[in-house]
Amino acid sequence: MNGRRHRGPGIGGIAAVGVLGWLLVVAVPVYAVVVASLRRREDYLDVGPLSLPERLTPENYLDALRSGFLGYLMNSAVVAAAVVALVLALAVPAAYAVVRSGTRLSAHAFRLFLLGLAIPAQAVIVPVFLLISQLRLYDTLLAVVLPTAAFCLPVCVLILTAAMRDVPEEMYEAMALDGSGPARTLVRLVLPLTRHGTSTAAVYAALQAWNGFLFPLVLTQSESRRVLPLGLYDFQDEFGTDVPGLLAAVVLSLLPALVACLFARRAVVAGLAGGGGR
Amino acid sequence: MSSGRPGRAVPRDAGTRLRTGRPGALWAVPALGFFALFALAPLAIVAYLSFTSWNGLGAPEWVGWANWSRLLSDRDVREAAWHSLLLTVGTWAFQTPAALLLGVWSAGRGRHRAVLSAVFLLPLLLSSAAVALVWKSLLDPNFGLVAEVAPVLGFDDASWFSTPEGAFSALLFVLGWQFIPFHALLYQGAARQVPEVLHQAAALDGAGRARRFWSITLPQLRNTVVASSVLMVVGSLTFFDTVLILTGGGPGTSTTVVPLLVYRNGFEGFEMGYASAIAFALVLVSTAVSLLLVRLTGFGRMSATSARDGL
Numbered sequence: 001m002n003g004r005r006h007r008g009p010g011i012g013g014i015a016a017v018g019v020l021g022w023l024l025v026v027a028v029p030v031y032a033v034v035v036a037s038l039r040r041r042e043d044y045l046d047v048g049p050l051s052l053p054e055r056l057t058p059e060n061y062l063d064a065l066r067s068g069f070l071g072y073l074m075n076s077a078v079v080a081a082a083v084v085a086l087v088l089a090l091a092v093p094a095a096y097a098v099v100r101s102g103t104r105l106s107a108h109a110f111r112l113f114l115l116g117l118a119i120p121a122q123a124v125i126v127p128v129f130l131l132i133s134q135l136r137l138y139d140t141l142l143a144v145v146l147p148t149a150a151f152c153l154p155v156c157v158l159i160l161t162a163a164m165r166d167v168p169e170e171m172y173e174a175m176a177l178d179g180s181g182p183a184r185t186l187v188r189l190v191l192p193l194t195r196h197g198t199s200t201a202a203v204y205a206a207l208q209a210w211n212g213f214l215f216p217l218v219l220t221q222s223e224s225r226r227v228l229p230l231g232l233y234d235f236q237d238e239f240g241t242d243v244p245g246l247l248a249a250v251v252l253s254l255l256p257a258l259v260a261c262l263f264a265r266r267a268v269v270a271g272l273a274g275g276g277g278r
Numbered sequence: 279m280s281s282g283r284p285g286r287a288v289p290r291d292a293g294t295r296l297r298t299g300r301p302g303a304l305w306a307v308p309a310l311g312f313f314a315l316f317a318l319a320p321l322a323i324v325a326y327l328s329f330t331s332w333n334g335l336g337a338p339e340w341v342g343w344a345n346w347s348r349l350l351s352d353r354d355v356r357e358a359a360w361h362s363l364l365l366t367v368g369t370w371a372f373q374t375p376a377a378l379l380l381g382v383w384s385a386g387r388g389r390h391r392a393v394l395s396a397v398f399l400l401p402l403l404l405s406s407a408a409v410a411l412v413w414k415s416l417l418d419p420n421f422g423l424v425a426e427v428a429p430v431l432g433f434d435d436a437s438w439f440s441t442p443e444g445a446f447s448a449l450l451f452v453l454g455w456q457f458i459p460f461h462a463l464l465y466q467g468a469a470r471q472v473p474e475v476l477h478q479a480a481a482l483d484g485a486g487r488a489r490r491f492w493s494i495t496l497p498q499l500r501n502t503v504v505a506s507s508v509l510m511v512v513g514s515l516t517f518f519d520t521v522l523i524l525t526g527g528g529p530g531t532s533t534t535v536v537p538l539l540v541y542r543n544g545f546e547g548f549e550m551g552y553a554s555a556i557a558f559a560l561v562l563v564s565t566a567v568s569l570l571l572v573r574l575t576g577f578g579r580m581s582a583t584s585a586r587d588g589l
Contacts, residue, residue, distance in 0.1 A: 015383045022380060023397060025455065030400055032423050033412055094309035097301050105303035109310050112318075114572065117508070118565040119317050120516035122537040123557035126327065126334075126550055127320030150316030153309055155509070176299025185299055211405045213519040218545070229407035233523065236411060243415045250408045257403035 037061070037247035044244050060248035067238065069252055071224060072231035076210060077256065079144050079227055083209035084202050086149040087156050091201060094153075095160035096186055100172065110161065116154040121147070121214050132219050143219040144212060144227065152208050156201040163197025164190055210257060228253045321561060327554035334550050345555035355556060357531060358539040359563075361446075365535060366514040368450045369457075373510060374503070377458050381465025382495055395466065402459045410523035413452045442532030445525045449533055452524055453517065461506045468502035469495060504575040508568055515564045536560050 036044055038056040098110040121128075128147050129138075137143040167190060175185045191198065213229045220226065226234070235249050328345055330338035349355055384395040401409065416423040419437040438444035472495060480490045496503075518537040521527060527534035527542075534542075536556065544553030 015379050018376070018379050019383050019394065022376070022458075023394060026397055026400055029412065029416055029423065029455075032416060036415075090309035090312055093301070093305040097303055097305035100300050101303050101305065102300060103303040106306050109303070109306040112310065113313065115565060115569075116313060116317055118512055118568040119321060119561055120512075120537060120557075120564065122516060122518055122540050123561045124317060124320035124324055125541075126544060126554065126557075127323035128316060130323075131316070131320065147316045150313050153313045157309065172299065180299055182299060182301035182305070186301070207402070211407075213405070213407055229405040229519070232405070232407050232411055236523075243418075246411060247415065250404070250412055253405065253408050254400075254403055261399065261403055 033247050034251060036244050037251050039244050041242050041244055060242075060245045061252065063245055064235070064249040064252055067235070068223065068226075069231065069249060072226050072228045073253070073256060075141060075226060076228040079141055079148070079212070080206045080209040082141070082145045083149045083152065084205045086145065087152045087205040088198065088202060090149070091153055091156040091160055092191070092198065093186075095157050095164055096182075096190060098157070098161050099164040100182070110157070113154045113157045117158070119151075121151055125214060125218055128215075129218055138219060139221045139225055141220075141225060144216050145209075147215050147219070148209050148212050149205070152205040155204055159201045159204065160194065160197050163194040163200075167193050206260075321558075324554045324558050324561075327551055328558045330551045330554075332550040333548045334544075338551065341551065345552045348552065349555050349559060354531065354534070354539060355536075355559075358534050358536045361533060362515055362535045362537075364446070365449065365453075365517065366511055368446075369453055369514040370507060370510050372450055372454050373458050373461055374507065376454065377461035377506065378465050378496075378499070378503070380458065380462035381467075382469045382491070382499075384462065385466045385469035398459050398462060400459075401456050402463070404456070406456065406519045407523060409452060409456045410520045413448070413455070414524055417448055439525060440529055442529060445529060445533050449521065449525060453514075453520060456520070457510070457513070461510065464502055464506050465499060468499050472498040504571070508571050511571065512564055512568050515560065515567070 035056075037060055038058070040055065040057055040059065043055060094109065094113075097106045132138050132143045132147070137146070171189060171193075172185065175189050180188065211229065212227065213233075216225075216227045216230050217233075220230075232246075232249055232253060235246050327338060329340060329342060331341045331344070332338035380398060384391050384398065404412070417438055419439075438448045476494050476498070477490055480494055485493065516537050517535060518541065521533060521535055521538055522541070525533040527538050537560065540553050540557045540560065543549050543556060547553075
């Protein structure tokens with residue numbers, strides 16, 4: 001009966017208006033940025049950011065590429081990949097122990113990670129700097145990877161713990177009755193059932209690495225170790241009032257993430273939807 | 279926890295067998311050790327440094343509670359703490375409803391929703407530095423987007439960054455622009471988990487869309503609201519790069535937040551000891567806040583069955 005569609009969780013008109021408003025808030029700036037990045041500097045100052053594109057030029061993009069942009073991009077990609085690999089290698093077993101080992105130690109470990117959520121990177125940047133110097137890693141990409149990964153751990157352990165708790169107890173029991181050890185259970189049961197949670201954690205770690213600003217700022221120095229956010233920050237000084245040049249660099253920095261997202265979107269969304277058991 | 283269904287033959291030694299199927303606590307050690315090395319040990323060092331006077335070179339000199347008593351009477355600290363608090367509250371109040379609406383809406387089926395959610399994701403792909411730089415140029419009173427939009431909206435003056443309120447609002451807006459998509463995504467995922475049956479039942483009972491949102495969707499999203507809020511609050515206490523790039527803490531010190539103050543004192547003023555005291559105070563506060571949130575909401579034992587308990 002009731003012919004009303006109740007497929008959507010249902011909020012109706014207000015939401016639709018809000019959503020359209022938000023669409024404007026996102027789309028208009030993106031449009032303005034892309035168009036501005038294709039303008040010559042003089043034109044940008046003359047006609048303003050919203051006017052229709054007439055004389056467009058790829059010059060800004062070529063300039064950005066000439067000033068070492070591809071190098072920053074590579075560095076960011078390497079850092080992101082390494083952070084994701086390291087975080088998953090550490091967080092998956094940790095979450096598994098928290099959920100399944102049932103010992104006091106693992107419960108304490110979980111509490112420690114929960115507390116760790118609240119430690120801001122800015123607070124410990126001085127000792128981390130000293131540590132990295134002592135390890136003779138200063139001004140290497142590894143110097144950025146290690147602390148970035150460490151600071152991703154609490155959230156990722158939390159995400160993975162929630163996902164693993166969703167695996168029904170009976171399945172663990174069935175595995176155990178079949179004589180499976182913990183490692184086999186992890187590989188054959190937990191990982192397949194929690195791959196959404198795992199991809200969420202991976203995406204989170206990748207975003208953190210991609211976003212990283214403070215660690216690269218303090219722990220690296222040379223141009224050849226520069227990651228994207230720092231590269232952009234430096235462009236700001238280098239390009240001065242050349243807004244189109246700066247914006248071209250920003251758009252370039254967006255492209256790899258966009259490509260990655262096009263491929264991984266399904267995984268990202270499914271991952272955030274969580275719920276391994278279902 | 280075991281099923282213990284009647285009429286099912288369970289081997290006698292099932293108890294020990296089940297135990298051997300469990301991983302030991304050792305599995306958590308690598309992650310814990312790594313985390314301790316880069317976060318917990320440095321935190322202990324910060325605690326120590328907060329009792330010293332140190333310019334970053336040479337040896338730290340023990341000064342007892344000097345930094346701490348200075349901190350308590352420091353107007354800059356009080357001001358920055360107030361700004362951080364305002365920013366946290368403002369962020370939560372602005373982003374939560376927006377993300378909730380966006381997330382719930384985009385969880386619905388329909389092709390247009392999928393396309394639109396892809397657009398919403400865009401800000402998520404930009405680094406904080408990129409977002410701040412983009413908005414710095416878009417909000418430029420002379421050449422930016424707002425120079426054109428402001429008159430239309432009825433503002434005659436678009437120089438946001440020259441007044442404290444303007445700079446603060448700009449900060450709130452830009453942070454929202456950057457982070458709402460992430461939280462919307464969390465809500466979208468969670469909203470998809472809400473069992474369809476509940477909506478159908480409510481619809482049969484004659485509940486309208488708004489009623490169903492309040493009485494079904496929202497309660498079912500409880501855990502997500504908590505998770506998203508914890509991330510938001512802890513995150514807002516540590517905003518650094520966006521503030522540094524967008525307003526530089528200005529005009530004057532009107533948007534200087536605690537992390538920026540730590541950075542200024544430590545890496546620009548070379549007062550590592552004092553910076554450490556401020557930093558440690560920040561950790562204490564944000565730990566207390568997140569503990570409080572976890573306690574109040576039961577986030578720590580967030581139940582795995584939450585998505586099902588409506589059934």
